[in-house]
Amino acid sequence: MAASGSTVSSPSVEDVLAQLRARGGRVTTARRQLLEALFDSTEHRTAEGLAAEVQSRAPDVHISTIYRNLDELERLGVVVHTHLGHGPATYHLSSVAHSHLVCELCGMAIEAPDELFRELASGAQDRYGFRIDPRHFAVLGRCRACSGATS
Amino acid sequence: MAASGSTVSSPSVEDVLAQLRARGGRVTTARRQLLEALFDSTEHRTAEGLAAEVQSRAPDVHISTIYRNLDELERLGVVVHTHLGHGPATYHLSSVAHSHLVCELCGMAIEAPDELFRELASGAQDRYGFRIDPRHFAVLGRCRACSGATS
């Protein structure tokens, strides 16, 4: 669907709000604050963390509203979420989406460029017709520090 | 790595039970049935699915026992679990462990040989000293069928 949809170059808070309005959506405090929190940093943030940040400015915003809006923003292509092993999912702007190498021992996350996945991508495509989406999952393993640790 | 410990070539139900006994553990119905369920097929099974199978033979086995034993078996190196995107974790014998390509639309899973990850593995190692564990996460993307579907 969405003939042109994936023009994913998240521009600014106001641009996204305009996008929402164009779709018949309303611009609310919760939405503006959530977007501001998201644009604030490129870190992986959990729904809970985002909620805390939004609540520091608008205390009444409920976490269920955060989830609903993250969902909506994901549908719009503004945000993507990633599953980093166990624990909660993390969200970021799709414009700063990238892959992750997550240490299964200490939890440290390295941001990896897509090119690291080039071979995997073409291999999966050639053999299985499978198109990987390296931004939507985390690569688990052991970081340098933990690699020595438990043999 | 793993001096000797990971002699992971899960032989048979009885072998594993012997291993358990050697560690001071007890051989119980729940454990034997769980192992039999695991050895039964190489599919990815959820804790719930395994519980159902065990319960069909030993109705009183509680799912918490399944979790506890899967945990223990994982500590023994007999079993590994994987996170396939959303939803529950899946478990399988480490002797048949493999990587997965999971379609984020239809959920279909393809079992991928480790060699597909060779480049990614060496790239991550060289650049970041990160040793990937391709069996412990799923590669999300779109399968051939769904790839045509949504743009």
Added chain:
DNA sequence: GTGCTTGCAAACGTTTTGCAGACTC
């Protein structure tokens, strides 16, 4: 008999849902 294992029930952390009221347009 010792002490590892179990069933149960209850709690956990994350996410989703139903609903009536509040708000944006």
Added chain:
DNA sequence: GAGTCTGCAAAACGTTTGCAAGCAC
């Protein structure tokens, strides 16, 4: 005023835990 969004509370989901009774050794 119409219809979208919200807060709240409660449920859903997968998983973990505390406990007393039960079983393997």
